[in-house]
Amino acid sequence: MWNEMGARAREAARQLAQTSDQERIQAICLMADRLECNSASLMVANSQDLQAARQAGLDEALIDRLHLSSTRIRAMADGLRALAGLPDPLNQVLEEVKRPNGLRIRKLSVPLGVIALIYESRPNVTADAAGLCLRAGNAVILRGGSEARHSNLFIAAVLRAALAEAGLMEDAVQLMDDPGRDGARALMGMHEHVDLLIPRGGKGLIDQVVRQATVPVLRTGEGICHIYVDRQADPGMAADIIHNAKVSRCAVCNAVECMLIHRDAANTALPLIAAKLLDSSVTIRGDAATQALVPQAQAADEGDWGREYLSLTIASRVVDSLEEAIAHINRYGSGHSEAIITNDQAAARRFLSQVDAAVVYHNASTRFTDGGEFGFGAEMGISTQKLHARGPVGLRELTSYKYVIEGEGQTR
């Protein structure tokens, strides 16, 4: 049964690959319009999920993430409209050569094909992901969490009706109603029909998919980001950047989780940084050297290094050198975003070169790791793997390419 869903997605992908940019744009705009004009019914479906969540005793933060207000539904529709406004990622000539034998070789961007998504809670992901996949010419199989089941089913039905209305195959967007986990398991091994599987959610979900799936996977989402305050850092800049990277939004993957302070800078910089953080009710978990300078800091233990708090908590450690900071980051980081604050250009160059992460910063907040902030538009997440895409996964990263070769009878 799940395999048939895969086969239908494959067929829809073949047809989608032949649509024009204008057709895909129209379909996405229709999806946005139909979501908005079904706002009231969607809220009714959503209320069933909310009620079940309350009965199951889910915590308020989780229930809030599930909740769809009319404002949130409008934002979902506007997100789709913004996608429609981005440039076509397909049929771009990425490279072109004419060989001495006369062959003309062009490398053209094409859709990936069928993308599968396994995700949790927030029902707006259903519309966002469908829109991103469709804009890049891909069919999508969505496997949402059971807690958002009624909302997801309703959203998917609206999106599919809009696709049909736009004259495209509604199987370009399919939702797996998978109360057990056999659908998710099937996706992880569906080699014939799944070109890319993206897990979106907490670390537990992502780890499980990465360790079980044998189809190609894009690992996104885990952000254990560090900011290193070098010996020659401007203490005020360090305090501003660390405060911003922790406090502006603490539950996102580009928030800072650990600060590393050079011993020579600790006396002046650490009290300043700590005061600013403590003012915003941030809990600091520090090593002995941090505690000596910041009496309010709790004692950190080994479990604090490499920990993604996703809350108003930050780890702090005093290091003896740039090398020690780099080694700490390469050991405990998740390969997401890492920053150095320094006025020493040579130190910055070493840090930027030696730290192994998707995005490395000199004198800026890790919070900028975001497709929108890069000027790339909406994104599916931040890739922390090195294969295919690293950093923001936007429309371009949801494409592949093919070589098109034209000759006049050449043989080898």
Next chain:
Amino acid sequence: MWNEMGARAREAARQLAQTSDQERIQAICLMADRLECNSASLMVANSQDLQAARQAGLDEALIDRLHLSSTRIRAMADGLRALAGLPDPLNQVLEEVKRPNGLRIRKLSVPLGVIALIYESRPNVTADAAGLCLRAGNAVILRGGSEARHSNLFIAAVLRAALAEAGLMEDAVQLMDDPGRDGARALMGMHEHVDLLIPRGGKGLIDQVVRQATVPVLRTGEGICHIYVDRQADPGMAADIIHNAKVSRCAVCNAVECMLIHRDAANTALPLIAAKLLDSSVTIRGDAATQALVPQAQAADEGDWGREYLSLTIASRVVDSLEEAIAHINRYGSGHSEAIITNDQAAARRFLSQVDAAVVYHNASTRFTDGGEFGFGAEMGISTQKLHARGPVGLRELTSYKYVIEGEGQTR
């Protein structure tokens, strides 16, 4: 034990990422020189493998592939020298933007990290793959076939000594001596230490790795290539191209395995194509319509469609339309290389757009699918998957990228 090998590779990859292009070039040239001046000893090691192969009763074609003559050893060394002459794939600025907030964002090519290779028989792959990985700044773990064990151990020892002599970590190249299969199994799940696993060999090996591995895999090698002779094809050109694509080398992945002939072209083109193939002792396995025009053709059955003969055999089928040809290819092809022969530009455009393969040709032989023929230099194989790389996997495809962002204290 295997995991420690992975950890050493990771450490070597960190150090390699910091080497200069000149250091990597020197190491590769030393590897070439040392292989050549140890030619006699390598042949002694190789003779042990040959003797074991004969005792095991392996067939002559397989024994020939195992065999290292002084000419083949020189070719191996020259292959490394050619790699040393290719442009540096690392530290290339792939993109650069200055954002309105003053952030300077550069996308730089960087090594993938640790590449693992599981491969069969030909011992020259040991040197080729090590050279390619090293040139792109990657550490490599090589898991060769047991039939080439002595040759591989000797080659790897020479390469490692050359690395040490060049002042690089010898763990940049490690050979798994894995007479059981526990090493290969360990690699397939070594998430912490393996960034990319490439299986190289027959379909059985590749399928097994793709279906078992949970680390990122690059699927290469299977080539079920078709040539479609359209209604408006030049029969002479069709005969030349099909003959070239089958006969110039029949056991390679870019050789043609099946020809599809439009019914309207069959009467004139098929006898001409068949005569040329039969002259070169090619066996034709055709459908009833083919057999009606080519009495020498054997009867094809369902098992002939989508079959990779890798020999002087070709399947032949008469189709009623371009659409039927495209549907046949998308159903039975392996996504490698597919060609149309036609003078009808509209038909060519439809074929090039609708056939889903790494390389699609108009009026040229599928045999051109090769990194060298594209002007890209040496390659690890031809990718038939869509993620990360499609078509020739050369130095550039063995890299990843990172975003380097420079600011003056920007916060979000």
